Amino acid sequence: MLLLLFSFVLFVAPRDLSGQQGYLEVSAPGNRLLQMAIAPPAALSGAADAEVSRTIIDVFRFDMSFAGPFAVSEPKVAESRSGIRIGEFDMPSWRNAGTDLLIKSGYVVSGDAVSIEFRLYDVLTEKELAAKRYTGSKRDLRRVVHTFSDDVMSAMTGIRGPFTSKLAFVSTATGNKEIYLMDYDGQNVQRITKNGSINLYPDFSPNGRELIYTSYKKGNPDLYRRELSSGAEAKVTTARGTNITGAFAPDGNRIALSMSKDGNAEIYILSKEGKQLARLTTNDAIDIAPAWSPDGQQIAFVSDRLGKPQIFIMGADGKNVRRLTTSGAYNVSPRWSPRGDRITYCRQMNGGFQIFSINPDGSGDTQLTREGSNEHARWSSDGRYLAFSSKRGGREAIYIMRSDGTGQTKVSRGGNADSHPVWSPRW
Incomplete structure (x- = not known):
């Protein structure tokens, strides 16, 4: 077990x-x-x-x-x-x-x-x-x-800490990209997937009992849902093409993801069992990386509809699309704070990426990292801390930091390439 x-x-x-x-x-x-x-x-x-x-x-x-x-x-x-x-x-x-x-x-x-x-x-x-x-x-x-x-x-x-929580992440410890779990401080590492393929973009269900992730284990990049206690696994998507960057809705019953089944990558909402509920974007651009607001009413996402990738926000029904980021030519990987007050994202700078934090209205754009190349920032359940991956030491590794960018600490152990961290709810 x-x-x-x-x-x-x-x-x-x-x-x-x-x-x-x-x-x-x-x-x-x-x-x-x-x-x-x-x-x-x-x-x-x-x-x-x-x-x-x-x-x-x-x-x-x-x-x-x-x-x-x-x-x-x-x-x-x-x-x-x-x-x-x-x-x-x-x-x-x-x-x-x-x-x-x-x-x-x-x-x-x-x-x-x-x-x-x-x-x-x-x-x-x-x-x-x-x-x-x-x-x-x-x-x-x-x-x-x-x-x-x-x-x-x-x-x-007055708010409990997240110190009993876990990080799910991708590691090359076996030579393949598999999903692992560890304590937030890097201890007690456990391998989750064992399919010898490429596994990416893990995300926890709101109750922490399930993970979704994209796997190439059957050739096509499909979305899977895995129960952590039993290891039981179900294939969520059946369509050919890419099925990536899945994100659980706050209600735990829906998943937003990017699918290319109709030609180009668009944002869809599925039930967690895989039933299509809605297509949210319809254009010739690439739309990926949906991130839910904590109330489930809005979704931030990445689109190159203006020529270069930028962060946009829309309603959970696909309406009222607005651009969030106006600085930088290449912005990706948004994630909404559990408190709803900030959105992190990654901006391409000087050949790498740095993590920024911005208010949902576009104000208060703040750079959090400066050393090396840093990506995939994900919030702790209390909204006070972030996990992210960084290449500052050469090989990519998992780091944690406070939400203002201070206290940056490496928690990966060993010489593997570790990336795509996501912070669990409290366990």
């Missing part, structure tokens, strides 16, 4: 220990980043486990450093008491060290089983902002730490 049943059988449901309702907005004076410290995990009972402690710290450090609002610092406090609850450790020592936020954790290991307790503190007010307890196996430890990282973002902003 792929994905270990999405980890639904990993840890038991977390127990909320904080008793909080709503969330607390904690900010640092001025414009400085909040100083966050991750205390060394404590063995609450029995012997210490160095591997468990190291994993907890490593995952928290990656998540919180990438998150944006925090500056993660090395612990500067030598604790004489290493408890994790208020009264069990010296909070003033952390405050005197300049810490704003403190993550405390403790664990109990019994064979392969581990019970972990996490707590987040506002050091200045000595208030507990979040607390959870999990029980499960060591192999699921990274996911559990990511889960509490999501809780930290919820406590600080």
Whole structure:
């Protein structure tokens, strides 16, 4: 079974220990980043486990450093008491060290089983902002730490983080272009397709349980839909010609894609079972790469109807077409933010591509990447982060960044060519 049943059988449901309702907005004076410290995990009972402690710290450090609002610092406090609850450790020592936020954790290991307790503190007010307890196996430890990282973002902003989500992507690890999955930080890579052909343009269903992608495994570039838990696969398109850049609608029941069955590439809407519902564009131009607005009312797409590829927006019924991008001679690969406020796209510049972000009304056009050639930007489910592929290191690899272009971090591992990332909903 792929994905270990999405980890639904990993840890038991977390127990909320904080008793909080709503969330607390904690900010640092001025414009400085909040100083966050991750205390060394404590063995609450029995012997210490160095591997468990190291994993907890490593995952928290990656998540919180990438998150944006925090500056993660090395612990500067030598604790004489290493408890994790208020009264069990010296909070003033952390405050005197300049810490704003403190993550405390403790664990109990019994064979392969581990019970972990996490707590987040506002050091200045000595208030507990979040607390959870999990029980499960060591192999699921990274996911559990990511889960509490999501809780930290919820406590600080009111919106959960995307740190338990996955990236689907295309890799040449086998010598062919196959679809893979990995954690957002590049860990736990899993191969999805095994057909020895060319597989491209993966996209998640809104519930995260299915992927669609284009495959040449039977010669023609056809669209397939795959259930991730069982591996069951269905061919969505039967028409000859290209069937590419499929994108699930927000309702999960429809798919927009580009098909060339009638001569040139046009935008169509199908049911997810493959029944044609509508043809949206009708012209002599090439129309590809549809991207739904989060309310399902509009679709951004690429067309060369003016001579060079540009981004356009139309209603989900194909009406009211308008041009979005007016700068640059070659703009492709739009993707709408889950918040509906921005659209990313790629512009050809100096022999490569750079990622831009623009408001849906065409204002606020902003360049996000500058190093190397960068493509295929895709949003996280909370709209705060982007995954993309870049050739800045020579071979194409998957990177992540914040939505303003900061924090660009390579997450691909190994020497394969990795591309076409897409970020899953929360799992």
